Amino acid sequence: MNENTFVGLDIGTTKIACIIAEADSGEQMKIVGVGVSPSEGLRKGVVVNIDKTVRSIQKAVEEAELMAGVDVDSVYVGIAGDHIRSFNSKGVVAISREDHEITELDVVRAIEQAQAVSIPMDREILHVIPQEFIVDDQKGIKEPIGMSGVRLETQVHICTGAVTSAQNIYKSVDKAGFKVEDLVLQPLASSYAVLEKDEKELGVALIDMGGGTTDIAIYSEESIRHTAVVALGGNNITSDIAIGIRTPIEKAEEIKRKHGCAFSPLIKSDDFVSVPGVGGREQREVSRAILTSIIEPRIEEILSLALREIKRTEYADMLGAGIVLTGGAALMEGMQELAEKVFEMPVKIGVPSGFGGLTEAAKSPVHSTGVGLCMYAIEQSTKQSRKSKKGLAGEDSFRKIFDRMKSWVTEFF
Helix, strand or coil: CCCCEEEEEEECCCEEEEEEEEECCCCCEEEEEEEEEECCCEECCEECCHHHHHHHHHHHHHHHHHHHCCCCCEEEEEECCCCCEEEEEEEEEECCCCCCECCHHHHHHHHHHHCCCCCCCCEEEEEEEEEEEEECCEEEECCCCCCECCEEEEEEEEEEEEHHHHHHHHHHHHHCCCEEEEEEEHHHHHHHHHCCHHHHHHCEEEEEECCCCEEEEEEECCEEEEEEEECCCHHHHHHHHHHHCCCCHHHHHHHHHHHCECCHHHCCCCCEEEECCCCCCCCEEEEHHHHHHHHHHHHHHHHHHHHHHHHCCCCCCCCCCCEEEECHHHHCECHHHHHHHHHCCCEEECCCCCEEECHHHHCCHHHHHHHHHHHHHHHHHHHHHHHHHHHHHHHHHHHHHHHHHHHHHHHHC
16 A cells, blocks of 8 residues: 555444555545445444444455455544534643744644643543644744744534444454554544535534434534534444334345435325335335435434534534435435425535545445545645645755755855
């Protein structure tokens, strides 16, 4: 695996997806491999059976490796689950140098100060994301390095997760034979793939409806402001269908995908669906109206819980770009119409964009997290290379000064 190849591993409740991407010199991303396998060792985004999870990971990665023709050794992994907690924090430092110029070190100090909060022993910090910097009461600064001031303040968004849940993901990926480059919060990763810059600027809520959980990320003024997880997802809809029309779970999943509808006004009264019976009982016909009457209340409940989570924040009235729905459940017919009724604002179905290569295989809400993980990986890699170049430039200038001083010494003596 060369240094321009990046791998995103979306470990979900219903499926494990592996996306292999390459970044060319212009930092344009090209997807070269996609692998998907059913996920059997997770419940509500949390690993409950390591061996089953390992097998599912290996299967998904092998499929993507075959397609891409590369050997994967390290991956960026998505993490979700209702154990995720996030909050905003502030950090303030004084700029004590004579010229009062803010350096990278001051920014690091301010961010460290902001994350110096007491966190329970059973939790670990996953992300510390700077939202904005304030230099001497001047707000809304994104890049303070090089500015002059006596006081630097930063506001950051801190995401934490349960230590054991993170450890189990690390263990599963390690047992599967891969190194975890970074653990990335799934709604954060999805936002890289489906949100436009102007949406983040205006204010937008991303709702990623997965199998076990529904993840929420709120953006305003180009920064992430709030993240949350609702512990309900597509699996709850499937089990409702299985109980409601008395059919096995796997058949209920198939019926949901092929014939499911989230908004009853879209259903014609003469639409019928064939339903296999349980335990060898004979097949029968069920109207789509009955199927929708089972699906609609559950989706409405999930979306209402997401709305309640959004209303708990101060950004509920600042979502100029409305709602972006993504994830596997967002593919269902009528989802957009029902979401607009619940949220009372414009709703868009978010599809990954901004990449080339295997666009047909990856351009689906199902792959939002996997594609976003690759985009996140490329951004981190670019930041690192810029930092190292800066470091080298600093070393070069130091060497030039040292050589000049040496030449002065030889001239005088």
